[in-house]
Amino acid sequence: TQLLEQSPQFLSIQEGENLTVYCNSSSVFSSLQWYRQEPGEGPVLLVTVVTGGEVKKLKRLTFQFGDARKDSSLHITAAQPGDTGLYLCAGEGRGKLIFGQGTELSVKP
Amino acid sequence: KAGVTQTPRYLIKTRGQQVTLSCSPISGHRSVSWYQQTPGQGLQFLFEYFSETQRNKGNFPGRFSGRQFSNSRSEMNVSTLELGDSALYLCASSSGTSGRYTGELFFGEGSRLTVL
Numbered sequence: 001t002q003l004l005e006q007s008p009q010f011l012s013i014q015e016g017e018n019l020t021v022y023c024n025s026s027s028v029f030s031s032l033q034w035y036r037q038e039p040g041e042g043p044v045l046l047v048t049v050v051t052g053g054e055v056k057k058l059k060r061l062t063f064q065f066g067d068a069r070k071d072s073s074l075h076i077t078a079a080q081p082g083d084t085g086l087y088l089c090a091g092e093g094r095g096k097l098i099f100g101q102g103t104e105l106s107v108k109p
Numbered sequence: 110k111a112g113v114t115q116t117p118r119y120l121i122k123t124r125g126q127q128v129t130l131s132c133s134p135i136s137g138h139r140s141v142s143w144y145q146q147t148p149g150q151g152l153q154f155l156f157e158y159f160s161e162t163q164r165n166k167g168n169f170p171g172r173f174s175g176r177q178f179s180n181s182r183s184e185m186n187v188s189t190l191e192l193g194d195s196a197l198y199l200c201a202s203s204s205g206t207s208g209r210y211t212g213e214l215f216f217g218e219g220s221r222l223t224v225l
Contacts, residue, residue: 033213033214040218041216041218042113042199042201042216042217042218042219043152043199043214043216044216045213045214045215048213088151088152090152090214094165095157095164095165096142096154096157096165096167097142097154097214098154099144099151099152099153099154100151101150101151102151102152
């Protein structure tokens with residue numbers, strides 16, 4: 001069974017702080033996606049990483065795919081209250097997308 | 110273009126009843142996936158349909174079933190409801206390609222089911 005473990009599960013920080021969310025697995029994924037979900041809404045795709053070692057930046061968000069394509073990280077620089085939400089990583093393998101349990105981020109002004 | 114539409118948004122059922130949830134994907138998308146989201150388990154994959162065929166299935170009991178129509182609209186059914194079935198059920202569509210999953214998932218807002 002392919003599993004993705006995210007850490008931390010909960011994160012509460014002050015505006016302006018930096019943070020990193022980790023997504024780890026013992027399985028290799030052909031690609032990995034990061035989604036963000038706000039209350040009352042479905043998840044929305046932030047980025048897809050495909051190549052081992054790949055780094056993608058989306059404004060203050062930096063995503064990295066591990067060299068072995070088993071893990072990924074999301075780093076947010078100078079977090080803003082608007083970054084608050086549930087962050088989900090999802091790995092593609094065996095024809096389906098497997099989600100981690102998510103990281104609940106709260107950024108306080 | 111219109112997004113993924115799920116109905117109903119909220120519903121309350123009692124144990125033993127059955128429920129049918131509906132999902133209309135983005136126009137042109139042929140793949141529809143269903144997920145169950147709970148605070149303890151996160152998003153759990155239920156099944157995926159592509160061109161009216163179930164292409165993949167998660168580890169849920171047979172009480173959970175689905176189907177897809179020729180217009181790509183999909184329904185999922187849960188029979189003999191249990192308290193543990195209370196969850197947010199999310200539908201997602203993607204353009205997909207025959208034979209393998211690919212691409213971004215576009216999620217609906219979900220159907221929140223409460224079983225009493």
